[in-house]
Amino acid sequence: xxxPAAGGQSSVEAAGxxxxxxxxxxxxxxxxLETNLxxxxxxxxxxxxxxxxxxxxxxxxxxxxxVADGDEVAILPAVAGG
Amino acid sequence: MAVxxxxxxxxxxxxxVDVSQLSPNPKVRILAKLEGQNPAGSVKxxxxxxxxxxxxxxxxxxxxxxxIEPSSGNTGIALAMICRLKGYQxxxxxPESVTVERRQMLEAFGAEIIPSPxxxxxxGAVRMAQWLADENPDWVFLYQYxxxxxxxxxxxxxxxxxxxxxxxxxxxxxxxxTSGTLMGVGTYLKxxxxxxxxxxxxxxxxxxxxxxxxxxxGYVPPVFEKWGGMELLxxxxxxxxxxxxxxxxxxxxxxxxFAGPSSGAAxxxxxxxxxxxxxxTIVFIVxxxxxxxxxxxxxxxxxxxxxxxxxxxxxx
Numbered sequence: 001x002x003x004p005a006a007g008g009q010s011s012v013e014a015a016g017x018x019x020x021x022x023x024x025x026x027x028x029x030x031x032x033l034e035t036n037l038x039x040x041x042x043x044x045x046x047x048x049x050x051x052x053x054x055x056x057x058x059x060x061x062x063x064x065x066x067v068a069d070g071d072e073v074a075i076l077p078a079v080a081g082g
Numbered sequence: 083m084a085v086x087x088x089x090x091x092x093x094x095x096x097x098x099v100d101v102s103q104l105s106p107n108p109k110v111r112i113l114a115k116l117e118g119q120n121p122a123g124s125v126k127x128x129x130x131x132x133x134x135x136x137x138x139x140x141x142x143x144x145x146x147x148x149x150i151e152p153s154s155g156n157t158g159i160a161l162a163m164i165c166r167l168k169g170y171q172x173x174x175x176x177p178e179s180v181t182v183e184r185r186q187m188l189e190a191f192g193a194e195i196i197p198s199p200x201x202x203x204x205x206g207a208v209r210m211a212q213w214l215a216d217e218n219p220d221w222v223f224l225y226q227y228x229x230x231x232x233x234x235x236x237x238x239x240x241x242x243x244x245x246x247x248x249x250x251x252x253x254x255x256x257x258x259x260t261s262g263t264l265m266g267v268g269t270y271l272k273x274x275x276x277x278x279x280x281x282x283x284x285x286x287x288x289x290x291x292x293x294x295x296x297x298x299x300g301y302v303p304p305v306f307e308k309w310g311g312m313e314l315l316x317x318x319x320x321x322x323x324x325x326x327x328x329x330x331x332x333x334x335x336x337x338x339x340f341a342g343p344s345s346g347a348a349x350x351x352x353x354x355x356x357x358x359x360x361x362x363t364i365v366f367i368v369x370x371x372x373x374x375x376x377x378x379x380x381x382x383x384x385x386x387x388x389x390x391x392x393x394x395x396x397x398x
Contacts, residue, residue: 045300046300046302047300047301047302048300049284049300049320051319051320054319054320054321054322055317055318055319056284056317056318056319056320058312058318059315059316059317059318074320076320077300077301078300078301078302079203079204079205079284079285079300079301080204080205080208080227080259080260080261080301080302080303
């Protein structure tokens with residue numbers, strides 16, 4: 001989803017103890033992502049979903065959600081079915 | 083058995099089957115509510131009927147009028163059955179990336195299909211239907227994503243049926259599409275039994291839809307926001323195509339339930355919940371039968387190849 005802004009890569013390595021840190025390190029490495037990912041308050045944008053090991057962080061601790069080595073973080077646009 | 087006046091009288095009151103043989107935890111029961119038993123074959127019969135009746139009673143819909151609606155399949159098929167009987171013209175904006183069976187069912191019921199670009203997925207179909215509705219103000223746009231009758235149908239029927247049949251329910255799991263099932267059932271259950279937890283399962287949405295180029299294409303249904311989805315849900319997880327498929331096949335092989343791949347995703351979510359809790363009773367929604375997915379190889383094809391195939395179609 002972030003491929004165009006992340007230099008064409010579909011997955012990247014990122015570091016941090018929380019999702020907030022991971023997002024910051026992603027943006028530092030790929031500045032094009034910033035406007036895609038977060039709003040002016042630094043919160044994840046409304047139409048963007050962030051998952052840690054497939055769980056939506058909005059229902060965990062949001063950007064304070066802890067991540068450990070090897071955890072998989074997915075960033076996807078919200079999609080409606082029906 | 084009673085003799086019914088119309089096929090439409092068979093909507094709702096679906097059966098619940100114990101599939102605890104699939105539970106990873108002997109103290110957690112898993113129960114499947116079989117929405118594929120509805121006459122047009124999916125959970126969407128309920129909301130299609132409710133949206134049409136609401137539009138009839140407030141006067142927006144009258145005989146001879148044309149209805150337009152975006153749908154990846156099930157809502158369209160349910161509307162098509164009802165419109166056939168009630169004499170409304172129906173136009174369905176259908177992404178090109180759906181299974182052939184969905185298109186055939188719409189055609190069987192006489193709906194007109196307006197194709198939308200497959201790469202833009204359901205979100206693209208919503209945009210196109212919105213545009214067509216604006217251009218043709220005489221058409222009736224039901225808009226399932228924002229229609230109160232959608233969650234209300236589940237609040238009035240699906241939720242009460244579940245509590246009537248499974249008063250011991252502790253957890254409810256369903257797929258998140260328009261969010262109508264989760265909002266309606268979830269709100270009802272929490273009103274009646276505040277300790278019940280509500281979990282959403284999302285079909286994979288990223289790699290699958292090639293045309294979605296940017297996060298700006300994201301879409302949150304108005305129903306989710308109006309019904310306070312953020313506060314109502316206790317968790318939400320995404321289920322990958324391979325995992326959906328594996329559990330869809332387990333439903334067939336271990337429980338004899340022939341269901342569509344999004345039901346496998348809901349079951350995968352229920353199993354995750356079962357692993358985490360000590361004891362309880364989980365009800366999950368089997369939203370449709372497997373008939374419309376036979377062409378994908380979902381049941382007998384090579385697992386990896388079929389998962390890859392499912393990644394490119396819209397089945398939710």
